[in-house]
Amino acid sequence: MLFDRLKRFLIVLEGTEGDAPAAFSPGQAVSGRVVLELAAAARLGALRLRAMGAARVHWTESRSAGSSTAYTQSYSDQVEFLCHRDTLLAPPDNGEVTILQAGRHEFPFTFQLPETLATSFEGKHGSVRYWVKAKLHRPWSTVKKVKKEFTVIEPIDINTPALLAPQAGAKEKLARAWYCNRGQVSVTAKIDRKGYTPGEVIPIFAEIDNCTSRAVVPKAAIIQTQTFIARGTKKQKKSVVTSIVGDSIAAGKREVWHGRALKIPPVGPSILQCRIIQVEYSLKVCVDIPGTSKLLLELPLVIGTIPLHPFGSRTSSISSQYSVNLDWLSTILEQPEAPPEYSTVVSSPETEQSLAPPCRSELGGILEGPFFAYIQEFRFRPPPLYSEIDPNPPSDNTRPRCMTC
Incomplete structure (x- = not known):
């Protein structure tokens, strides 16, 4: 029997060995071998x-019709992202079989991932999975199968204007108990930006006013919302990723958070482009009010995979106070301008005079102010390499110029 002679049958992806996980990005080539x-x-x-x-x-829901009759409704859907087939060992055209000698045999393969793929995900009512499967056929015998799963991570760059924009909101709630007005609770909260990556700390700026007659407790949490869609019906599952609890606020008092830190634990990135599965995050600031429901304020978050670079960090701190327009970046040339020829700059006395700083008579009363600066900005390519050999040596009939003239 073949399977008595088969010592090993496995798939190895490039860069991994054994059961080690392999991660790829959309558009990347996946290479490996069947051993x-x-x-x-x-x-x-x-x-x-x-x-x-x-x-x-996939999920099921129990529904009742009348007082005693009940039935179960199932919902399911599927979206295919990748389908690649290849024959690594084909039987001969004459109908015979291939004989392999004892030992180790490797069959390499390569395939290209599509440019658009959803991030691998495992949820309560659905999943996004990627795998490679090999089938070994033998005449008059069962098929031997082996499977290797791999991970795909869709890149989400948080260094974009939409994800660098500050998020803020305000809400208030009237506390009532037994039809009596016990005062009002209000909360305003703000974060520097919308996009973050796991491991970062979110500084929360908030003000909580307690105008009731009882103490309240503020809290903040990152909420993950998984949405599963099938046949026009949605199924959601929400979970708390991490949370912090503030100090109790006495009646008639105000609490201010000056950047209260909330660290993001290792979590999967947001999934926003899949038709049947979405993974979203939000920052919720809530206030527990005794005798009534909570006051909730929700700010949207996007968990990305490409962290903030230094330029984005500076922009984020500025954008927390001002609205920043980054459209001007598109006007910067990708390649610097070529510097002008030396002869075009100093070929005539008129050109020298036009390049000189303005004289006092031309400026009028500008120099009478407390400060004056004359700035010229150039974008030149690097100068040529230094050489002691003059590429344009002077001719014999060239008369030297008198410096005293």
Whole structure:
């Protein structure tokens, strides 16, 4: 039997060994090999490879019709992202079988991932999975299968104007108990930007006014919302990623958070472009009010994969106070301008005079102010390499110029 002679049958992806996880980005090439190790010579039919990627959702809901009759409604849907097939070992055209000798045999493969893929995900009612499966055929025998899963991470760059924009909001609630007005609770909160990456700290700026007759407790939490969609119906699951609890605020008092830190733990990135699965995050600032429901203020978050670079950090701090327009970046040339020829700059006395700083008579009363600066800005390419050999040596009939003239 073949499978008595088959010592090893596995898939190895490039850059990994054994069961180590492999992660790729959309548009990237995935390379690997199917390893077949035989203890003795064996007759084989074909070795086929299939790479798949899909998002799937499924859940059931119990519904009642009348007082005693109940039935279960199922919801499911699927979106295919990747389907690649390849034959690594084909049987001969004459109908015979291929005989492999004892030892180790490797069959390499490569396939390209599409440019648009959803991030790998495992949820309560659905998942996004990617895998490679190999099938080994033999005449008059069962098919031997092996499967290797890999991870795809969709890049989300938080260094974009939309994700660098500050997020702020305000809410208030009238505390009532037994139809009696016990005062009002209000909260305003603000964060520097919308996009963050795992491991970063979110500084929360908030003001909580307690105008009731009882103490209240402020809290803040990052909420993950998983949304599964099938047949026009949505199923959601919300969970708390991390949270902090503030100090109790006495009646008639105000609490101010000057950048209260909330660290983001290791979590999966947001999934926003999949038709049947979405993973969203939000920052919720809530106030527990005794005797009535909580006051909730929600600010949207996007968990990305590309962290903030230094320029984005500076922009973020500025944008917390001013609205920043980054459209001017598109006007910067990708390649610097070529510097002008030396002869075009100093070829005539008129040109020298035009390049000189303005004289006092031309400026009028400008110099009478407390400060004056004359700034010229150039964008030149690097100068040529230094050489002691003059590329344009003077001719014999060139008369030297008198410096005293």
